[in-house]
Amino acid sequence: MSIRGVEINIHGLGYRYSTRGNPTFTNLQLQSRRGEALAIIGRSGCGKSTLLHIIAGLNRPTEGVIEFDGKKVDGPSSRWVMMFQAPHLYPWMKVSQNVGVGLKFAGWPEKEKAERVAEALRLVELQDYAEVSVQDLSGGQQQRVALARSLVMEPELLLLDEPFSALDAFTRSSLQRDVRSIAKKLGFNLIIVTHDIDEAILMADRAVIMAGAPGKIVTEFEVPLPDPRQRQDPAVQAMRSRLMDAFHSAAGKPTGADAHGEEDVDTDSESVTQHA
């Protein structure tokens, strides 16, 4: 499986849910390099999930343009695939059928489809579960199936809408590491929307912070940390503090030690740090 990422250019993007309502965001500019993992962090309601849905082509912007490699995005495509907060697997299908459903939609022949599905299942280490009902899997395994279902399409861009927030700390940690490692190995872009600052640092090459109403990108950070990234690394901890301060400063909250009462962003990763 060999995938080429995309260069993403977003110009003057705006969105409002109704013509009379306030805009969710206006005149938003965002770029992402080929093969980059980009995290979008922000409080609830700042429009980050809406932005992700628009990038995926599932919603139409009310203004502005999104371009992948210079070509305008005007709808969903198997080249840019989204993973949601819940796996949303089809319970009447086995694991392999769930993974191959996108290829079935695209009319792939059975033999080629089976090969591609087997390869995707190997990538997420579920090769022994191909014929198992998805209802017999744990939450983490189901999210791995959803990941394989996205990877099998060989996307140039994988969009993740808080995909691990419903999982336990151990499973979340291993999936964060695995998704980044697969993305880097195969070369596709990642855009991760998250509340969890640790998740952004562990998974992204760059993080942007959205805030305000209407939402806008208030600041951005390179995350130039080597792989594999561990939560307890001093460099990760230092980056976390910088990002926290930037987040609170953008949100108009006090910085440093005073900021730890923040409600909308998940900063409480100690339980993971002890075990990961």
Add this chain to the structure above:
Amino acid sequence: MSTNAATLTNPSTQSRSSAAFSSAASGIGYFVAGLAILIGLWWLAIYIATKNPALSQFANFGPVPAFKAIPHMWDNGLIPKALQSSGYRLGMGLLIAIAIGVPIGIIMGRNKRFRDLTNSPFQLMRMISPLSWEPIAVIVFAGWDSAIIFLIAIASVWPIMFSTAAGLAKVDPAWFKVARNLGAKPWQLVTEIIIPAIMFDVVTGIRLAVGVAWIVLVPAEFLGVTSGFGYTIEDARESLEYEHLMAMLLVIGAVGYVLDSICMVLIKRYSWHR
């Protein structure tokens, strides 16, 4: 990469097949015992009734003459002919009900405006007794066969339609979003997502419809036609062949039971709910 996958433990094949055999044996045991009790009560009722000399002519209503009549009625073609005629009417009526009920049920489940608009007329029409359409059906349709098929279709369409709509209302909207995200075309949403997701509810609706259609079929065949279960029963009554009448009742019950069992197998086959 690490997987914390727990091994899925299944019972051994031997203990599983042993449990299945034991369950099947128990099911057959209850089936036979239940039927034996029913036939015993039937025999007892006729025995007690015919001890009165004034009621002795009802002896042929008993189980022994009825069971003895079945091979004879099969050989002279009465049962095969009734099966063929009634089966055709039932099958056609159900097919029409499915062809109309499933698509309309899907639209009802997907489109709230359509559901709200159709609720009152459909509920009103559903409450009309199917047999009360018979005079209109006889006027509208050229032959009795078509009229009976219409009666079966109009009786069966409602459970199929409402069950389909209820099934669709339970479908997770995110399944459509995921499918669109993976490049599904609109018709693939129907064939790959909607139909498998609601198949359990559709077959459950068909099971209810078969029950209603079976109830409508026999009285609808009392008039006008010269074949079918209803006609054969009425003919047996008029010619005082009570053992034939009871034999036909047995056949009707057995065929209905088989149809219901087929529906149950299909419901089990298409059920993905845990």
